[in-house]
Amino acid sequence: MKIAIACDHGGYQLKEEVKAYLLDREIEVLDLGTDSESSVDYPEYGFKCGEAVANGDADKGIVICGTGIGISIAANKVKGVRCSLCTDVTMAKLTRQHNDSNVLAMGARTTGVVTALDIVDAWLETEFEGGRHQRRVDLLNNY
Ligand code: RB5
Numbered sequence: 001m002k003i004a005i006a007c008d009h010g011g012y013q014l015k016e017e018v019k020a021y022l023l024d025r026e027i028e029v030l031d032l033g034t035d036s037e038s039s040v041d042y043p044e045y046g047f048k049c050g051e052a053v054a055n056g057d058a059d060k061g062i063v064i065c066g067t068g069i070g071i072s073i074a075a076n077k078v079k080g081v082r083c084s085l086c087t088d089v090t091m092a093k094l095t096r097q098h099n100d101s102n103v104l105a106m107g108a109r110t111t112g113v114v115t116a117l118d119i120v121d122a123w124l125e126t127e128f129e130g131g132r133h134q135r136r137v138d139l140l141n142n143y
Contacts, residue, residue: 001027001028001059001060001124002027002028002029002030002057002058002059003022003027003028003029003030003058003059003060003061003062004029004030004032004048004049004052004053004057004058004060004061004062005018005019005022005029005030005031005032005049005061005062005063005064006031006032006033006034006045006046006048006049006061006062006063006064006071007033007034007045007063007064007065007071007108008034008040008041008042008045008064008065008066008070008071009034009036009037009038009039009040010042010064010065010066010067010108010109011042011063011064011065011066011068011071011106011107011108012034012035012036012037012108013037013108014064014106014108014111014113014116015031015062015064015108017113017116017117018062018064018106018116018117018120019031021117021120022120027124030052030057030058032045032048032049032052033045033048042065042070042071042074043070043071043073043074044074045063045065045071045074046063046065046070046071046072046073046074046075046077046083047074047075047077047078049061049062049063049075049103050063050074050075050076050077050078050081050083050103051078053078053080053081053102053103054078054079054080054081060102060103060104060124061075061081061083061102061103061104062103062104062105062106062120063075063083063103063104063105063106064105064106064107064108065105065107065108066107066108066109066110067107067109067110068085068086068087068105068106068107068108068110068111069085069105069107071105072084072085072103072105075103075105076103080102080141081102081103082099082100082101082102082103082137082140083101083102083103083104083105084099084101084103084104084105085105085106085107086104086105086106086119086123087106087107087110087111087115087119088115088119089115089118089119089122091119092104092119092120092122092123092126093122093123093126095123096122096123096126096127096128097126097127097128097129097133098129098133098136099133099136099137099140100128100133100137101123104119104120104123106119
């Protein structure tokens, strides 16, 4: 599995933690930046990660900004992306089961590192349930 990961300056530290965590688990990472805490514009990074998932350069994506809100809005502008802002493990599991989420968003200023890594685990390990949820995901995809 290849995971694209992107962040703004507010998410940089957590992005580095998540990236190291994935690499430790021998998961391939496509790091789309940013690469420091110098101020950048989160939409650019949300779009990049969303596009990487939508065009097949990565299987899934993870985006991080200060709150996770701005960068999730940006990623969700890309057709085919279902980006979910998660603040706990329950949300991570449910958005995989029900929404077939393909991009995870987190907020570095609102979610601690240990919780964030638990969210990543849950989100990566949980399968989409299909069934009635497939029809709803189709509605999203066809909009
Ligand atoms: C950057 O200061 C901040 O606005 C950004 O990281 C994010 O929280 C936006 O939603």
